[in-house]
Amino acid sequence: MHRPPTVEAEVADELAVVRPDLVSRYTAELPGARAAVLTRLWRALAHEPLPWIAERGPGVLRLSDGRRLHGPVADPYATSAYVTAVRLDGVSYDDPARLMTGLAVPHGAYFASELAHSAASLALSRAGQKGRPKEWPDSDWEWEQRRVVDGHPFHPNCRSRPGFSVEEQLAYGPEHSSHVRLGLIPVGARECLVTGEWPDRMRDGERLLIPVHPWQAEHVLKRPLDLDAVAHPLMSLRTLALPGVGGPHVKTALSTRLTSSVRDISQWSISTSAILSAFAERMAAHTDGLLHTTRTIGAITAHSPDLAAVVRESPQVYGDQERGERVVPVAALATTELPRSPAWLADFARLALTVGLRLLELGVALEAHGQNLLVVLSPTGAPLRLVYRDLADIRVSPARLARHGIPLPELTGRVVTDDETTLRRKLFGSLVAGALAGTAGSGPALRAALETAVRDLPRTPDLVALLEEPLPTKALTLMRLSPGTPGDQWAGLPNPLRWETVS
Template sequence: MHRSPTAEAEVAEELAEARPDLVSRYAAELPGARAAVLTRLWRALAYEPLPWVAARVTDGDGLSLRLVDGRRLDGPPADPYATAAYVTDVRLDGRTYDDPARLMTDLGVPHSSDLAAELGHSVASLALSRAGQPTVPPKEGPGADWEWEQRVVDGHPFHPNCRSRPGFSVTEQLAYGPEHRPLVGLRTVPVPAAECLVSGGWPEGMRDGERLLIPVHPWQAAHVLKRVGDEGPVAHPLMSLRTLALSGEGPHVKTALSARLTSSVRDISVYSIGVSATLSAFAESLASRTDGLLHFTRTLGAVTADSPDLAAVLRESPQTYAGSGERVVPVAALATTDLPSSAAWLAEFTRLALTVGLRLLDLGVALEAHGQNLLVVLSATGAPLRLVYRD
């Protein structure tokens, strides 16, 4: 078996300093993390239109990819929908690989070195995320909406770089990753209002005279802005890491995070700030045509200091759309419950999602309704009542 020790070893070394109590659990989680990332990678290799794959041949034993340079990559039958880590190894010209980073390195195709580095980070960070979970799962359901978000440990179920966080140290992952359940102290940077672009309103509590106080993620303050800023509100990180729920019943704040997470840099463009209020109003007009089956979280205010590195968006908490006794659960977090195991419940949820999706499609709008952006309002008994969409 081939190992790519770099990212895994670096995390182990840092972990020994930061949280020595997690070292053995981290090591135990590595094989499963490799399989989880390799499964996602194998799905992509099996189905994406890759110019260096000449043919795909399926037989009783599995799937064979014939590469344009004459090599052959063999693995199990590909399943476009499976989320279990069923791919434990593949074979490149007869050589066995259980490490997705080493496989991508040895494939040697265009951009493979960059992707291999991200895959290595994804494996190491995923193992760290799993190692930090309670040994005994909580029996009680989450009490706050952000607690549902923090139950999603593995990240994107299909993206190979589901947990890649390059630029984040182990200490920072433990301090900021939602799956580690931290409380994050945001920073604020005061900027003269005349130098800012504001969309919608900006709350008085985030103003200082003629200056706007822009919430900044502490990672961004330290690594990108290179300034500490002032002490800001305390918040709970949500699934996207850079979006946080302010403590209490406050709104959610999306911060600029100029780091590559799940293959995209998560800063906030000046353009998106400028159109945020208009798009929010448009979304509300769409929701009004769904007979109460869909709500969009409204943008309460957005600001940028004319830089994608220094910007923030305030928006409603999805909890706004829950009635008494109801819960709002991200679709990605449903897998942490028993609800999807019921065929009747699954049929009811599917009917709701398709009704909303097709109704909007009839209006010319297609939602990017993945498990992070889409939430479902559940009754006290768990019945799916309506949907909430954000971002």
């Protein structure tokens, strides 16, 4: 019987045409990439509230139809690829896509195709690396291009890029390409909604130049670019740094699904960007200088989520280069030569929790995952301050603000909520289960860092919840298997401070 070619084979065939020199390296990276995606998938199977898993035990899952899955005891905070195979009713699977196909659960076939793309793209990303330079990068875009290759540390779709050909991944992926040609589409000023100050460099007389990702221009807008500029892609792929030291960052619409979300920019985001930027700056002042938020310079939309952009400060401007300070995305910390001793991890956790819990108490829950959160390091690598970027997904509590005499900005929509669970999920799920766990790399390391970090923190109700309740995290696999359910879904991970298995 003829079998259709696998995604891995299709990528190899495309690669043989556009970069034949990478084929052998890509092939060699495939087993490790499958293990990395399978590890993330096994974490989800072991801990997310998937409706077709009836019972969980150490290393054993019983499905609702009676079948059993066997694998290693899952550490939900581990970032190493420690799962090389699992067994479904005695049949061994080392390929996450084939495992999902074998599970035969609702919507599993589509998710299996995403897993296949994730593993193949991850192998491609690893194959394109020339080796990590020993010297520390000087610019922010070099940090994100040279240090972050594997994508999301816990999402099985860590490198899924549907809609991107191999040639396009090599051209636009930050781990492959140091620069791209950022499109500039001229639109009449009267046809646009603009907030903040639109930069002079993006004006052409009476027309405003809207930055457009080249993939978006070709596949969504379907129009040639008469004007363009060189820019450097950052780890989110759709956000790019303009040239120059501390050059601003441009967030573009990218209407394809990367990891979990379609990356367009809503009119609501444009209309509230200046308000959120000013509000965040005022709130950061309550952290005694421990937090900076990148200022939104200007935002624009041609009244379409597919043709919109946001220009904001580079986080780099908040590091004192004369003193030798470095501003590093938290997602890149695990790839540095920092010692990351238990003491260093505890210091970093204390800094992050001090800022996050202080703002939460005042009424702001940051989505402080490793991409949005950056740390300012001293010349010796000590964590000094934090920088936060991309305010679109924070949550703001009117009741908490009022309790502290802070006026509520003119905000409506999803960012405004007084629900305690929503507020804590936003911060704890991104900061603790995300940024801190990804930096620690394992349950035991995370536990040790948190035990030290929380000793001197004010014992607020939020801290008590963090210490005693299951740790919330987005149920990323459940969300991909529930296409009819809008919004975030959540899982409760074993609390690292109370879970004996991790010690």
